[in-house]
Amino acid sequence: AQTVTQSQPEMSVQEAETVTLSCTYDTSESDYYLFWYKQPPSRQMILVIRQEAYKQQNATENRFSVNFQKAAKSFSLKISDSQLGDAAMYFCAWSIGGSEKLVFGKGTKLTVNP
């Protein structure tokens, strides 16, 4: 069964500092997508960043970047220059082609301290 594991239930970071959230996944598929979603207190699911498994280059979106290690099945999210608005639950997710249903991890609650 495909699983996504986020081993850090909670993380905290000082404003302007850098934090890395961990995610590992288990699949026998070779072609898939990986995602990080942000869920603020409003509970809206907001896509932060995505990575296609066939791409070796790590995805970046402004202050957000990933470290994708395909062989290790690891997909961590780095947030640079953390801002108060980054405080939220962060979910790692995985999908394959076809119906592309998303499989989520349990989430990491990020607190940003002023």
Place this chain on the structure above:
Amino acid sequence: EPEVTQTPSHQVTQMGQEVILRCVPISNHLYFYWYRQILGQKVEFLVSFYNNEISEKSEIFDDQFSVERPDGSNFTLKIRSTKLEDSAMYFCASREPGQQYFGPGTRLTVL
């Protein structure tokens, strides 16, 4: 920017009642999804829908649940006889290749 919309934002119902949650996916998307998130837990896949039929469903999606695309824009999730454990946030999503767009969710409270 196109977005997925959901109504109502909050639905309160009595156990055993039927509820219909509504979604309007992004207009040119072909795949639609429902997910559920029980408070404090992870988001779980319920069902995917393509070409007017279910393409995949999870074990959560039992006979109490049904989905429908009654017209060219709406996509609905019906829970026939609600249980207390159906209380959750329900998210609709639609996708373009490689990316899903989520609606703001409907909070369902079953009393």
